[in-house]
Amino acid sequence: MALSTQLHVVTGKGGTGKTTVAAALAMSLAGQGKKVLLCEVEGRQGIAQLFDVPPLPYEERRIAVGLGGGEVFALAIDPEAALLEYLAMYYRLGRAGKALDKFGIIDFATTIAPGVRDVLLTGKVYEAARRKDGNRFTYDAVIMDAPPTGRITRFLNVNAEVAGLAKVGPIRRQADSIMEMMRSAQTWVHLVTVLEEMPVQETIDGIAELTSARLPVGHVILNLVRPPVLTASTRDALAAGSLKTASVAKALAGAGLDEAAAPALIAGGAAHLERQRLQDSQREILDACGRPLVELPLLTDGVDLGALFELAERLEALP
Amino acid sequence: MTGKAQTAPSARKARTSPRGGTRTTSPGDLDIDALLDDPTTEIIVCCGSGGVGKTTTAAAVALRAAEKGRTVCVLTIDPARRLAQSMGLTELDNTPRPVQGAAVDGGSLDAMMLDMKRTFDEVVEQHATPEKAAQILANPFYVALSSSFAGTQEYMAMEKLGQLHATGTWDLIVVDTPPSRSALDFLDAPDRLSSMLDGRFIKLLLAPAKGPARLLSAGFGIVTSALNKVLGAQVLTDMQTFVAAFDTLFGGFRQRAEGTYALLQADGTAFLVVAAPEPAAMREASYFVERLAGENMPLAGLVVNRVHETGADGITAVDAESAAHKLSGGTTAAGATAELLAIHADRMRVAARESRLKKRFTAAHPAVPTVTVAALAGDVHDLEGLRLIGDLLAQKA
Numbered sequence: 001m002a003l004s005t006q007l008h009v010v011t012g013k014g015g016t017g018k019t020t021v022a023a024a025l026a027m028s029l030a031g032q033g034k035k036v037l038l039c040e041v042e043g044r045q046g047i048a049q050l051f052d053v054p055p056l057p058y059e060e061r062r063i064a065v066g067l068g069g070g071e072v073f074a075l076a077i078d079p080e081a082a083l084l085e086y087l088a089m090y091y092r093l094g095r096a097g098k099a100l101d102k103f104g105i106i107d108f109a110t111t112i113a114p115g116v117r118d119v120l121l122t123g124k125v126y127e128a129a130r131r132k133d134g135n136r137f138t139y140d141a142v143i144m145d146a147p148p149t150g151r152i153t154r155f156l157n158v159n160a161e162v163a164g165l166a167k168v169g170p171i172r173r174q175a176d177s178i179m180e181m182m183r184s185a186q187t188w189v190h191l192v193t194v195l196e197e198m199p200v201q202e203t204i205d206g207i208a209e210l211t212s213a214r215l216p217v218g219h220v221i222l223n224l225v226r227p228p229v230l231t232a233s234t235r236d237a238l239a240a241g242s243l244k245t246a247s248v249a250k251a252l253a254g255a256g257l258d259e260a261a262a263p264a265l266i267a268g269g270a271a272h273l274e275r276q277r278l279q280d281s282q283r284e285i286l287d288a289c290g291r292p293l294v295e296l297p298l299l300t301d302g303v304d305l306g307a308l309f310e311l312a313e314r315l316e317a318l319p
Numbered sequence: 320m321t322g323k324a325q326t327a328p329s330a331r332k333a334r335t336s337p338r339g340g341t342r343t344t345s346p347g348d349l350d351i352d353a354l355l356d357d358p359t360t361e362i363i364v365c366c367g368s369g370g371v372g373k374t375t376t377a378a379a380v381a382l383r384a385a386e387k388g389r390t391v392c393v394l395t396i397d398p399a400r401r402l403a404q405s406m407g408l409t410e411l412d413n414t415p416r417p418v419q420g421a422a423v424d425g426g427s428l429d430a431m432m433l434d435m436k437r438t439f440d441e442v443v444e445q446h447a448t449p450e451k452a453a454q455i456l457a458n459p460f461y462v463a464l465s466s467s468f469a470g471t472q473e474y475m476a477m478e479k480l481g482q483l484h485a486t487g488t489w490d491l492i493v494v495d496t497p498p499s500r501s502a503l504d505f506l507d508a509p510d511r512l513s514s515m516l517d518g519r520f521i522k523l524l525l526a527p528a529k530g531p532a533r534l535l536s537a538g539f540g541i542v543t544s545a546l547n548k549v550l551g552a553q554v555l556t557d558m559q560t561f562v563a564a565f566d567t568l569f570g571g572f573r574q575r576a577e578g579t580y581a582l583l584q585a586d587g588t589a590f591l592v593v594a595a596p597e598p599a600a601m602r603e604a605s606y607f608v609e610r611l612a613g614e615n616m617p618l619a620g621l622v623v624n625r626v627h628e629t630g631a632d633g634i635t636a637v638d639a640e641s642a643a644h645k646l647s648g649g650t651t652a653a654g655a656t657a658e659l660l661a662i663h664a665d666r667m668r669v670a671a672r673e674s675r676l677k678k679r680f681t682a683a684h685p686a687v688p689t690v691t692v693a694a695l696a697g698d699v700h701d702l703e704g705l706r707l708i709g710d711l712l713a714q715k716a
Contacts, residue, residue, distance in 0.1 A: 019599075197700070201400060256642065263630070264631035275696050
């Protein structure tokens with residue numbers, strides 16, 4: 001029997017939409033009837049914005065119901081609250097907790113003391129992923145909207161951070177148990193990217209770092225993918241420059257539109273083609289990295305709750 | 320170089336004209352060229368949330384200034400590999416190096432990539448005796464603090480900025496800010512580190528070395544026993560050793576942090592808030608603008624990158640789609656035109672959404688000059704690409 005429930009860690013370079021993907025994954029699992037906890041750890045309140053609910057407190061709160069009868073709970077993990085909770089839970093340090101706060105130690109531990117903040121943030125996820133009601137896990141899955149790709153390995157590899165400092169003691173033991181869960185068969189680290197050079201490079205570096213830290217890499221999620229609009233013949237004509245302004249202008253006039261728009265439309269088509277080429281070459285690079293890929297389309301109207309359902313459907317293939 | 324850069328920020332002459340000089344463009348537009356042409360602009364800080372093109376903006380602004388004849392240094396934090404290569408940043412040695420092909424008309428461009436641990440080490444070495452420095456550098460607590468403390472990178476970026484400025488070698492320094500958890504961390508980092516270093520907790524740690532009787536209150540007992548319980552006794556010992564060795568440096572750190580903060584507030588500094596037309600990035604930009612105002616930091620304006628424009632905005636998305644419907648199934652040219660119209664309709668929808676976001680920002684911050692930079696089809700990774708971004712920023716493309 002597994003020691004923890006399924007844990008999906010969702011990372012990605014800034015601007016690639018990892019919060020959206022984490023939320024869509026939560027909706028996808030809820031759509032399959034599961035009870036899911038969606039956590040954020042960076043204090044940005046991105047989940048609340050996406051689901052259009054008031055800012056999340058340090059408290060698990062139901063924010064959505066899936067079509068399949070599942071539920072999505074959300075939690076914004078705050079390191080200070082997590083530390084006080086941790087002290088109270090494991091050490092019954094109610095009074096000392098307050099004294100620590102008075103001496104500025106809570107602030108010190110959660111901002112300056114290296115690694116402690118990450119132990120606290122991942123520690124709360126660990127607690128939620130192992131929590132049970134009777135003999136069942138409280139949640140069927142826990143999803144973490146994690147720090148960006150550039151920091152994810154260091155973030156998850158908490159024991160390496162702490163090991164240099166705490167060689168014994170409870171913080172060290174806690175870090176070791178967290179690592180055990182992070183490396184278990186129940187955990188996947190999914191990387192979100194867009195098909196552009198820098199994020200793709202960062203994704204590949206991230207996969208290598210995670211792998212060498214023995215952290216389990218799940219799917220690579222290609223977000224904001226522009227669907228190919230052009231047919232092969234139009235693509236070839238644009239590439240060869242054989243699509244003439246005059247013939248486009250004529251077609252526009254025939255449809256009752258301003259024929260003067262023809263050069264701009266052709267330029268728009270050429271730019272689209274250029275982006276498609278760039279996307280294709282980046283996709284090839286990712287294909288070669290050997291991880292399963294999932295594509296999510298660029299939604300021109302932006303992401304709202306309805307769009308989350310749409311994206312959720314495409315994530316059903318994830319474990 | 321006039322030598323003005325060496326004077327303390329507080330001693331600098333107060334600015335009489337608005338940042339960026341007299342504007343010739345319509346109110347509400349950010350005039351990058353006026354900002355760069357103004358010789359009193361000594362520091363430009365590019366900030367914004369991750370993934371909005373801060374590094375590229377910083378590099379493009381620096382290159383444009385250099386090609387206007389200024390002596391420029393650009394301090395980048397984490398550039399894309401090919402962009403770094405194009406600027407000759409192949410080694411991370413914490414020293415500005417000339418960018419080949421960027422010097423014209425007496426201007427020059429140097430570039431460097433921040434090495435935060437090395438910067439921290441240098442500060443320690445500069446302020447402590449060699450023996451003491453060696454002791455600090457070897458302390459496990461220092462090693463962890465200097466390489467992984469969440470605010471170290473932000474703090475060291477500002478520290479390096481202060482150092483570069485103090486040399487007086489450059490008349491303009493353009494700095495890129497780290498991709499922080501919150502884009503504001505670098506503003507807080509100097510203050511947070513310095514207040515932490517002479518905070519109560521540090522005094523508590525120092526107490527055993529300085530005569531414990533004074534602080535041996537009931538509170539102290541609870542605190543040390545709690546710390547020992549949670550962290551283990553060895554961690555506390557490491558921290559005490561570190562703090563004791565670091566004690567003499569605290570004053571210096573606080574002073575430096577205050578100096579950096581004053582430099583950021585000075586008249587010669589201009590903040591460029593960089594955003595992309597996405598809800599999260601624009602929200603962050605809004606917050607940043609308010610925060611800068613609250614801290615009396617001089618804001619030059621907002622740069623909105625990767626904005627989708629179309630040259631045929633006379634055709635609405637709806638008209639384009641209905642015409643595309645009519646044209647499809649016709650001749651080859653009609654079919655191709657239908658496809659182009661479909662692309663156009665998508666672009667118009669994206670442009671409309673982005674324009675709503677920009678309007679929302681402008682409604683909330685009517686006084687903030689703004690410039691938008693059109694999305695390019697490809698990535699930017701050479702000086703030519705940076706020049707194009709510079710032209711777009713200056714609205715001269």
